[in-house]
Amino acid sequence: MQNIGTGRGNTLIAIVYHSAYGHTRRQAEAVRSGVEDVDGAEALLVPVESVDQNWDRLTGAEALIFGTPTYMGAASAAFKAFQEATSGAVMSKGYLWKDKLAAGFTNSGAHAGDKLSTLIQLALFAAQHGMHWVNLDLPPGNNSASGSDADPNRLGFWLGAGAQSNTDEGPDTAPPDSDLATARHLGQRVAKTALQFARGRDAASAAVRAAS
Numbered sequence: 297m298q299n300i301g302t303g304r305g306n307t308l309i310a311i312v313y314h315s316a317y318g319h320t321r322r323q324a325e326a327v328r329s330g331v332e333d334v335d336g337a338e339a340l341l342v343p344v345e346s347v348d349q350n351w352d353r354l355t356g357a358e359a360l361i362f363g364t365p366t367y368m369g370a371a372s373a374a375f376k377a378f379q380e381a382t383s384g385a386v387m388s389k390g391y392l393w394k395d396k397l398a399a400g401f402t403n404s405g406a407h408a409g410d411k412l413s414t415l416i417q418l419a420l421f422a423a424q425h426g427m428h429w430v431n432l433d434l435p436p437g438n439n440s441a442s443g444s445d446a447d448p449n450r451l452g453f454w455l456g457a458g459a460q461s462n463t464d465e466g467p468d469t470a471p472p473d474s475d476l477a478t479a480r481h482l483g484q485r486v487a488k489t490a491l492q493f494a495r496g497r498d499a500a501s502a503a504v505r506a507a508s
């Protein structure tokens with residue numbers, strides 16, 4: 297299993313995602329790039345189709361970032377099946393994800409597209425597991441006379457990263473670079489926060505040992 301502290305190896309950040317047509321996969325890969333930008337962090341990309349081979353690695357991660365397309369104003373059915381599978385594979389085995397960090401991203405065809413509903417669903421899912429939600433922390437873009445679609449966070453989400461893919465474009469050209477930059481920012485933020493948590497836990501343990 298992957299080490300999750302510091303000084304004993306990299307801090308593992310897992311990205312669990314679904315993508316039927318490849319657009320959300322582009323977003324997931326951008327999140328992975330953001331994680332890899334941070335020294336001491338390591339990314340693991342897990343499509344929901346291969347989650348059964350990765351439960352142990354997910355349990356060894358410091359943070360889990362969830363990603364799904366928005367279908368019918370919610371997470372896709374394949375992602376929902378993964379969520380439900382965690383009841384038996386994670387919760388009933390003793391809340392194995394408690395106190396990990398969590399964050400989320402979603403992509404859809406319309407600019408709004410009811411993506412907020414999906415992000416809320418992901419945050420609730422994390423709360424059910426006793427995880428700590430990490431938000432996007434990027435000011436909303438494209439909200440002024442000088443703004444444009446090239447701005448990071450052009451879709452204006454706070455809870456997680458949003459992306460929009462034109463429905464007549466393939467994943468080679470959609471979502472646009474600004475949405476991929478937003479996703480990359482989320483990966484960086486989660487990785488930095490995970491290192492703070494891991495280092496804080498290590499320091500707290502050392503203080504307890506020194507006092508005893």
Ligand SMILES: Cc1cc2nc3c(=O)[nH]c(=O)nc-3n(C[C@H](O)[C@H](O)[C@H](O)COP(=O)(O)O)c2cc1C
Pocket residue numbers: 314315316317318319320321365366367368369370403404405406407408409410461463
């Ligand atoms: C069944 C279905 C439902 C969809 N529902 C929505 C929706 O509620 N809002 C929206 O903006 N786009 C919706 N779309 C468009 C997808 O979100 C969009 O094509 C997205 O890029 C697909 O991501 P993927 O390539 O990762 O599967 C829907 C697409 C499908 C197939």
